[in-house]
Amino acid sequence: MNKNFSFIILTYNEEIHLPRLLNSIKELHAETFILDSGSTDSTLEIANAYSDEVKVNPFTNHPQQWDFALKNFDIKTPWVIGLDADQIVTQQLFDLLKSFNPKDYDDVDGIYFNRKNYFQGKWIRFGGYYPFYQLKMFRNGIGYSDLNENMDHRFIVPGKTIIWRKGYLIEDNLKEYDTNFWLKKHERYSDLIAAEEIERMQKIRNQTLKPSLFGSPDEKRAWFKNLWWKLPLGFRPYLYFLYRMLFKFGIFEGVKGIRFHYLQGLWFRLQVDRKISNLKRRIG
Known part of the structure; x- marks a missing residue:
C-alpha cells in the first residue's frame, strides 16, 4: 500500500466516469476514499467494489462537500490528493506520483496539477483554459477547503506551493x-x-x-x-x-x-x- 498519499474522490451519478478515473490511479496502490452525494445509478456499487471507504453526504455545494470529506475520512498518509470523478490521471502525472518522495518536498505544503479540459470531445486549448493549474495535492491536516466560495471549490494551504507543469489531469465530462x-x-x-x-x-x-x-x-x-x-x-x-x-x-x-x-x-x-x-x- 502506498504510504505517501491517499485519494479523495467526489461522486454523484458517475457510473460512466468513475471506472475510468479509478483505472488511471489503481497501479499507484493508494488508499482511495469516495464521498457520494446520493447517487441513484451504479456509482455506489462501483465505489464500494474499489475504494477503501465510501460515505454519503447530501450536497450543498462543492466547497462544503470537500470540507466534509477532509474532516470525516480517517486518512493516515502525509499527503492527500482531491479529484473529481470526471477527471483522469494521465501517464505523465502518474509517473510523477509514482516517483513521489515526501522527503523531496519537506518545505512544500501544496502541489498544483495542470489540467486539460475537454468539451464534447474537444480539447479547450485557448481562452485561458490551458494551462490551468489547480491545487490538488496537499499535506494531510494542512490543506483545507475554502468555504468562502459557494460554487468554485479550491483547496488552500498556509505555506509554500509548487506547480507540476508537465503532468496533467484530463477533465472530460461525458x-x-x-x-x-x-x-x-x-x-x-x-x-x-x-x-x-x-x-x-x-x-x-x-x-x-x-x-x-x-x-x-x-x-x-x-x-x-x-x-x-x-x-x-x-x-x-x-x-x-x-x-x-x-x-x-x-x-x-x-x-x-x-x-x-x-x-x-x-x-x-x-x-x-x-x-x-x-x-x-x-x-x-
Missing part, C-alpha cells in the same frame, strides 16, 4: 455531450454564484486568499475576481467573452471550442448577472 445537461447544470451553478456575489456585496463573504496578480495560480484568480466584482452587471460578460476570444485566442479554437467559450464565457455569466439583478431588487 454527460456534457448532451448540451441540455450542460445548460441545466450551469443554471444551477448560476444560482450559487449569484447568491455568493450578493453575500459578498453584503460583506457576509470575504476572500480567503490575498489577491495577487503575481502570486500563486489561485491568488492570481482571486485578483481577477476582485476586478470582476467591480465591473458593471450585464456589461462584464461581453467584456470577458471578447477577452477570451481575442486576447486569449479563443477565436482559433474551432467551431465546437468557440461554442464552448460562448456558453461558458458569455451565456452562463449573463445568467448570473440577471439573477444578481433580480436578487438585488428583492432585497431592495
Whole structure:
C-alpha cells in the first residue's frame, strides 16, 4: 500500500466516469476514499467494489462537500490528493506520483496539477483554459477547503506551493455531450454564484486568499475576481467573452471550442448577472 498519499474522490451519478478515473490511479496502490452525494445509478456499487471507504453526504455545494470529506475520512498518509470523478490521471502525472518522495518536498505544503479540459470531445486549448493549474495535492491536516466560495471549490494551504507543469489531469465530462445537461447544470451553478456575489456585496463573504496578480495560480484568480466584482452587471460578460476570444485566442479554437467559450464565457455569466439583478431588487 502506498504510504505517501491517499485519494479523495467526489461522486454523484458517475457510473460512466468513475471506472475510468479509478483505472488511471489503481497501479499507484493508494488508499482511495469516495464521498457520494446520493447517487441513484451504479456509482455506489462501483465505489464500494474499489475504494477503501465510501460515505454519503447530501450536497450543498462543492466547497462544503470537500470540507466534509477532509474532516470525516480517517486518512493516515502525509499527503492527500482531491479529484473529481470526471477527471483522469494521465501517464505523465502518474509517473510523477509514482516517483513521489515526501522527503523531496519537506518545505512544500501544496502541489498544483495542470489540467486539460475537454468539451464534447474537444480539447479547450485557448481562452485561458490551458494551462490551468489547480491545487490538488496537499499535506494531510494542512490543506483545507475554502468555504468562502459557494460554487468554485479550491483547496488552500498556509505555506509554500509548487506547480507540476508537465503532468496533467484530463477533465472530460461525458454527460456534457448532451448540451441540455450542460445548460441545466450551469443554471444551477448560476444560482450559487449569484447568491455568493450578493453575500459578498453584503460583506457576509470575504476572500480567503490575498489577491495577487503575481502570486500563486489561485491568488492570481482571486485578483481577477476582485476586478470582476467591480465591473458593471450585464456589461462584464461581453467584456470577458471578447477577452477570451481575442486576447486569449479563443477565436482559433474551432467551431465546437468557440461554442464552448460562448456558453461558458458569455451565456452562463449573463445568467448570473440577471439573477444578481433580480436578487438585488428583492432585497431592495
